[in-house]
Amino acid sequence: MTQERLDREIIAMRVARELQDGDVVNLGLGIPTLCSQFVPEGRTVVYHAENGVLNYGPMAEEGEEDADLTNAGGQFLAWVPGMAFFSSAESFAMIRGGHIDVSVLGALQVSERGDLANWMLPQRGIGNVGGAMDLAAGAKRTIVAMEHVDKTGAPKIVRECDFPLTGKGCVSLIVTDIAVLEITLGGLVLKETAPGWTPEEIQAETEPTLVIAPDLQEIVL
Amino acid sequence: MTQERLDREIIAMRVARELQDGDVVNLGLGIPTLCSQFVPEGRTVVYHAENGVLNYGPMAEEGEEDADLTNAGGQFLAWVPGMAFFSSAESFAMIRGGHIDVSVLGALQVSERGDLANWMLPQRGIGNVGGAMDLAAGAKRTIVAMEHVDKTGAPKIVRECDFPLTGKGCVSLIVTDIAVLEITLGGLVLKETAPGWTPEEIQAETEPTLVIAPDLQEIVL
């Protein structure tokens, strides 16, 4: 079997399986944004964007872009029935108040206890925190979607984050291009592997020691 | 000259002279409610009711009562152009945030330093605070409109309130049925008298010692 890294769409597809019928979901920039394309049939997900819109649907068609209708990343949305608009204060009251079921975020580092670092590269000396800290603190469940290692090949799943933190102990699931990992009180559990990857190979790209799930399986899409 | 106590309409008329063009005003129950009828010509006052309406106008005509359009006292209002509705949280954000220029309230007692007691008769053992404490704390200016003495003839303007307080040092002007008094750092100043009343007679119905304004005059309506 060829050992390949999953592409961004496949990561997003795996994350999308976590979204339950009726969930209110906030998708971060990058891979998380792609998740909305892959929600399993029969499930209705309510999308929240922190710039103040609920129940948004697809991106705007070319030529239909409207500066007054974007997601938090500045991507143009389509006008669909059922949307509701509100201010940033109300939007973050929803987030902080526990009204968002799932937040899907990218990450620079995640620790084995679920600490998240995703807003500042230390060497840049300046960064965009945006709504990430509020989402990390407020969403009922935080899922990280990311590449397993950084561009130099260094693990992004670490014992302790050395990048500035976004939130402590907030991440419950990590979906990467080679594995699905759950953060539990009993440790960092390897639940699923990408096709062709052994637990040992995944461990080699992961700093903390993995707990192998008794029902470890190939990634389910 | 006959010595009479001013009636409630005249008290309201005197208070109304304090309302400046463009002021945002919240009128309490009782005499304060009457003020809106007497705003001097040429001045536009914006009325705020704490149950969530701005720019309301007159009371509803008989037969036009609508349970969805009342002031905070449950009186029916008329639908007029320019109104805005909002929630109680937003309404009190306006009050607490200093966006109300003048609050006109009734009182059980006012102290010489402007402490206000208007929400509970101690002998009842239970009372309605409503929005009074928020208005006392938040309005830029609090004017009290009341009878000078209670039903037993006891002064309501006292050295220290012995009724439960609504707010400390919040009252700046008191308009009663016999006098207009200003609360200043230099003491409780008698500014205007009702027709036929001498400062001595007003002092006799007032517990703290009055400072007589150099420009003391008969009440200006």
Added chain:
Amino acid sequence: MAIQKVVGSFEAAVADIPDGAWLMIDGFAGPGGTPQNLIAALRDHGAKDLTIISNTAGLASVIGFGTVPGDRPIDIGVLVDNQQVKKVIASFPVSPSPSRPTSFEKAYKAGKVELEVVPQGTLAERIRAGGAGIPAFYTPTGAGTMMAEGREVREFEGREHLLEHALKADFALLRGHRADAIGNVVYRGTSRNFNAVMATAAEVTVLEVDEIVELGDLDPEGIHTPGIFVDRVVRIP
């Protein structure tokens, strides 16, 4: 599966309210905004030992207060009468006139119900905080008064403030004007009062509404309570 929050009866909408529940129920100076049908259903349902967070403790027994003559609307006074209420947290718990006591005042004086009086703005802000994930905040309201008793006092810019804590509830019983199937709601006029903020602060938010409309019929710019706050909607027949 499409989201569907419309429930067929008031009875079904309150059926799972347990004894001892904390409720937020709208009620102002008159019937506007009061969920009269849900209150009646809760009376029939019979859950006891309720703690009710509301602006008033029921004023309908005081005739003519915000009420069209001849009308005697239902409010939480009926729950007090029915001995379902353990405690009320309110800003306006009694009649304006001592000579016309409400059901609540009589029960309170008989030692049958507890009361926490909260300034109206502090009540609204504590509920907002409950919905907004703010556990506590400082307010100038009530400093130097009885409300400071048992509360932390702290100065900001030379002025005393009180620390106030968030309020949340198990259920909110509210009244809206129009709603769609996914639970977007608009209120009408001053009936919005405590309804919109209470909708954010309960585990289960239930509204009775005048009208259920098609998805897209509500102006997306003018929705007062977005559907994520709403669990059940019942149309008033």
Added chain:
Amino acid sequence: MAIQKVVGSFEAAVADIPDGAWLMIDGFAGPGGTPQNLIAALRDHGAKDLTIISNTAGLASVIGFGTVPGDRPIDIGVLVDNQQVKKVIASFPVSPSPSRPTSFEKAYKAGKVELEVVPQGTLAERIRAGGAGIPAFYTPTGAGTMMAEGREVREFEGREHLLEHALKADFALLRGHRADAIGNVVYRGTSRNFNAVMATAAEVTVLEVDEIVELGDLDPEGIHTPGIFVDRVVRIP
């Protein structure tokens, strides 16, 4: 005299902004909601040493971010370029990509401007608190991170929270969609973002709007910013 908040020119609307003023200016990920005309007028006006509270510190120099191709909208980056800015308080101060630095990032690295980074929800809530008379509140956001530095940490229900203080400004420069002469305003779509909350927290609130309508033309149920928060409205020609 009838209340009349409509001002004839952007120039007049910003003419009294002094050096050293604290400003709130809307700006999100794209031009939606950004008061481009008022920012341009402030650039021409020239007030210096400004402290600007905004979600971003200007992103227009990063092409294509929420922007229709070919368009290069004005944002607070032009005030940075014009050396009018002393400090920015923002949640999203720089380009998402380090390789495409904005004017602000260059000025910051050159030591010409100061920066306070605030989580977006904390920023919105601090502004709301400024408008709502809440001097300070506790939030779970940022606990256990750099944001806790220099802040009081306190546990509620076993969880760490930070004490955050209200933000206010001398002027707010905002963008609405429709307004009437007494200053009632509605926004359009996601352009509401920080505009509605900033409108409550400044001494002088100024909006540019697409349209001025007759009193009564705005739905009283759907007004996002009631006129008492608004001082000046300028129609975009």
